Amino acid sequence: MTSLHIAGNVDATLVSIIEGGNYNVVIALVDENTREQVLPHVPCLRKAPVIEIPSGDDNKTLATLTQVWQDLERCGATRQSLLVNLGGGVVTDLGGMAAATFKRGIDFVNVPTTLLGAVDAALGGKTGINFNSLKNEIGVFATPRAVIVSTEFFATLPREEFKSGFAEMLKHAMLDSCDSFSRLLAFDFENIDYESLLAQLKTSLQVKQRIVEQDPTEQGLRKALNFGHTVGHAFESKALNEGNPVPHGYAVAWGLVVEVVLSHMMMDFPSSKLYSLARFVKDNYGVFHITCDHYDELIGLMQHDKKSCAGEINCTLLKECGEVTINNTVSPESIKAALDIYRDLMGI
Amino acid sequence: MTSLHIAGNVDATLVSIIEGGNYNVVIALVDENTREQVLPHVPCLRKAPVIEIPSGDDNKTLATLTQVWQDLERCGATRQSLLVNLGGGVVTDLGGMAAATFKRGIDFVNVPTTLLGAVDAALGGKTGINFNSLKNEIGVFATPRAVIVSTEFFATLPREEFKSGFAEMLKHAMLDSCDSFSRLLAFDFENIDYESLLAQLKTSLQVKQRIVEQDPTEQGLRKALNFGHTVGHAFESKALNEGNPVPHGYAVAWGLVVEVVLSHMMMDFPSSKLYSLARFVKDNYGVFHITCDHYDELIGLMQHDKKSCAGEINCTLLKECGEVTINNTVSPESIKAALDIYRDLMGI
Numbered sequence: 001m002t003s004l005h006i007a008g009n010v011d012a013t014l015v016s017i018i019e020g021g022n023y024n025v026v027i028a029l030v031d032e033n034t035r036e037q038v039l040p041h042v043p044c045l046r047k048a049p050v051i052e053i054p055s056g057d058d059n060k061t062l063a064t065l066t067q068v069w070q071d072l073e074r075c076g077a078t079r080q081s082l083l084v085n086l087g088g089g090v091v092t093d094l095g096g097m098a099a100a101t102f103k104r105g106i107d108f109v110n111v112p113t114t115l116l117g118a119v120d121a122a123l124g125g126k127t128g129i130n131f132n133s134l135k136n137e138i139g140v141f142a143t144p145r146a147v148i149v150s151t152e153f154f155a156t157l158p159r160e161e162f163k164s165g166f167a168e169m170l171k172h173a174m175l176d177s178c179d180s181f182s183r184l185l186a187f188d189f190e191n192i193d194y195e196s197l198l199a200q201l202k203t204s205l206q207v208k209q210r211i212v213e214q215d216p217t218e219q220g221l222r223k224a225l226n227f228g229h230t231v232g233h234a235f236e237s238k239a240l241n242e243g244n245p246v247p248h249g250y251a252v253a254w255g256l257v258v259e260v261v262l263s264h265m266m267m268d269f270p271s272s273k274l275y276s277l278a279r280f281v282k283d284n285y286g287v288f289h290i291t292c293d294h295y296d297e298l299i300g301l302m303q304h305d306k307k308s309c310a311g312e313i314n315c316t317l318l319k320e321c322g323e324v325t326i327n328n329t330v331s332p333e334s335i336k337a338a339l340d341i342y343r344d345l346m347g348i
Numbered sequence: 349m350t351s352l353h354i355a356g357n358v359d360a361t362l363v364s365i366i367e368g369g370n371y372n373v374v375i376a377l378v379d380e381n382t383r384e385q386v387l388p389h390v391p392c393l394r395k396a397p398v399i400e401i402p403s404g405d406d407n408k409t410l411a412t413l414t415q416v417w418q419d420l421e422r423c424g425a426t427r428q429s430l431l432v433n434l435g436g437g438v439v440t441d442l443g444g445m446a447a448a449t450f451k452r453g454i455d456f457v458n459v460p461t462t463l464l465g466a467v468d469a470a471l472g473g474k475t476g477i478n479f480n481s482l483k484n485e486i487g488v489f490a491t492p493r494a495v496i497v498s499t500e501f502f503a504t505l506p507r508e509e510f511k512s513g514f515a516e517m518l519k520h521a522m523l524d525s526c527d528s529f530s531r532l533l534a535f536d537f538e539n540i541d542y543e544s545l546l547a548q549l550k551t552s553l554q555v556k557q558r559i560v561e562q563d564p565t566e567q568g569l570r571k572a573l574n575f576g577h578t579v580g581h582a583f584e585s586k587a588l589n590e591g592n593p594v595p596h597g598y599a600v601a602w603g604l605v606v607e608v609v610l611s612h613m614m615m616d617f618p619s620s621k622l623y624s625l626a627r628f629v630k631d632n633y634g635v636f637h638i639t640c641d642h643y644d645e646l647i648g649l650m651q652h653d654k655k656s657c658a659g660e661i662n663c664t665l666l667k668e669c670g671e672v673t674i675n676n677t678v679s680p681e682s683i684k685a686a687l688d689i690y691r692d693l694m695g696i
Binding site (some may be wrong): 024062066067070073100101102103104105126128131132134136137138139140141217218310 | 418565583
């Protein structure tokens with residue numbers, strides 16, 4: 001089991017993990033950004049060998065993974081060594097895969113340095129690389145020894161990255177309870193209180209950890225975490241195909257609106273909460289523009305989603321915040337009706 | 349947990365596994381030998397897409413693994429697909445790794461077609477490839493859905509391959525009991541009775557399965573399976589470095605003799621059984637020639653074994669057949685004394 005540390009200070013937490021582990025070599029994995037902006041703030045890694053990979057999803061490749069394997073050997077890593085992944089989702093996904101496959105698995109710790117990385121990638125055991133233009137096509141489920149989440153590196157994040165991560169928190173809140181959901185809707189992006197953010201992040205990650213522990217390899221319950229993503233991924237892919245990529249979390253925010261519409265249509269999810277969500281998303285994320293001419297294209301993308309089977313569109317839906325049902329088959333007609341309502345709510 | 353099938357007929361067993369699994373695509377992984385000699389005898393795979401890799405340990409590489417990933421995509425494999433690995437250790441190790449990492453893991457079944465593959469590689473969840481000239485440097489622990497062991501493809505094996513596999517059975521027998529050990533010493537390589545071999549194979553694999561289930565990722569007990577291998581690997585590496593490679597199982601047989609000598613010296617293992625083993629190995633495997641000039645080289649190789657730590661030589665030793673102790677540190681002096689006795693016993 002992963003130990004989850006919500007920490008004011010990354011360095012002190014990491015020191016205690018390293019001391020408890022009896023490691024012969026501790027190695028830091030960074031990208032060019034975290035080498036410059038994060039590594040100097042983690043003094044316990046000052047003398048550690050460093051492996052640097054180029055930042056960005058384009059570099060989440062087999063070539064980069066191969067380089068990390070070679071560098072692990074160069075650094076003298078053995079089965080008794082520890083890899084510390086300092087970065088966003090690319091570093092923790094690829095570093096986790098490198099550690100999980102080097103000599104059939106060495107310990108690794110994830111220190112997410114972005115909000116999206118903290119909420120989406122660092123916890124949950126999914127590791128991987130892109131392959132043949134397919135996202136996360138090659139990977140393994142592997143449990144980090146620990147995940148250390150702190151807000152100390154978030155203040156310098158671009159606002160867009162921050163909001164992208166926040167959308168995943170919104171998802172966790174809706175999976176959790178009405179209380180969690182309404183607390184997040186009161187969030188003020190203009191005056192971020194990092195102390196209360198850390199507390200909210202803790203609640204958010206505990207929701208995820210509870211689900212992942214019950215279903216580590218996504219046989220059932222874990223599909224709950226896919227909430228908002230069936231439609232969200234279709235929006236993301238459409239934007240990417242047109243050469244106007246949108247941040248992942250923005251696509252999830254818009255996807256959440258459509259899937260809450262579906263939840264209202266099919267499960268009687270309360271309309272008042274749907275309206276609150278739609279307003280919050282519109283105010284903070286803007287809108288994703290579509291017309292009815294795009295419906296068939298979007299439905300085609302949903303039918304080819306990794307989680308779909310035999311062309312059927314599979315969604316996680318809610319009866320209420322905290323009342324989750326997985327494996328709902330949604331007809332193309334229902335999707336079209338929901339997209340109509342989404343456009344109404346967004347004023348498109 | 350892996351279901352272990354000791355089967356008279358591979359095809360019938362595979363049919364029942366496939367029917368029970370609700371797979372959308374079943375794919376066969378073979379090498380050029382098993383495509384020709386084994387695949388035609390498994391009619392249920394007649395219409396299955398086939399992925400072929402080149403045979404031999406030299407091809408257990410990242411390049412071959414990458415090709416298999418690409419072929420899995422070409423064959424339309426999804427998370428609901430099954431990969432059937434038909435071959436020796438290279439096919440089951442590399443195929444297991446491909447399946448375990450494709451889309452974060454699809455089901456796979458191992459059908460070992462050699463005795464060594466059946467006893468050593470197919471069961472136990474170790475998968476992997478060689479990397480940077482290091483054996484099994486990159487890999488994962490991954491549990492096959494099933495292992496189907498049959499002797500139906502063994503009759504055409506070269507005698508040397510057969511004996512190589514038999515040495516691992518000898519190891520399992522010594523880990524198990526005096527009875528198992530004495531039964532194997534009566535084995536007649538000139539007139540192989542495949543029916544009683546299948547029964548002995550079943551006992552042998554159950555010994556391994558019992559150990560692996562208690563310690564799947566080699567934290568402790570599983571090191572018992574390393575019996576004979578600390579010295580055996582050193583013999584194997586020395587022979588390879590000199591350009592005269594010896595079969596893995598032969599090196600294990602000679603390694604067993606030395607480690608039983610150590611067991612006698614350090615744990616009072618009965619000398620009568622040591623003499624029986626030494627005679628059996630000498631009669632059936634010949635001798636591995638060394639002089640006292642080679643001792644330091646061999647000790648150096650043992651100190652760099654993957655299972656050693658900080659230069660200490662780590663051996664599994666026996667008090668008696670079936671009474672196993674792991675994590676014994678053995679001094680270079682003891683190794684030298686044991687190699688002296690090995691040379692005496694072997695008449696070198």
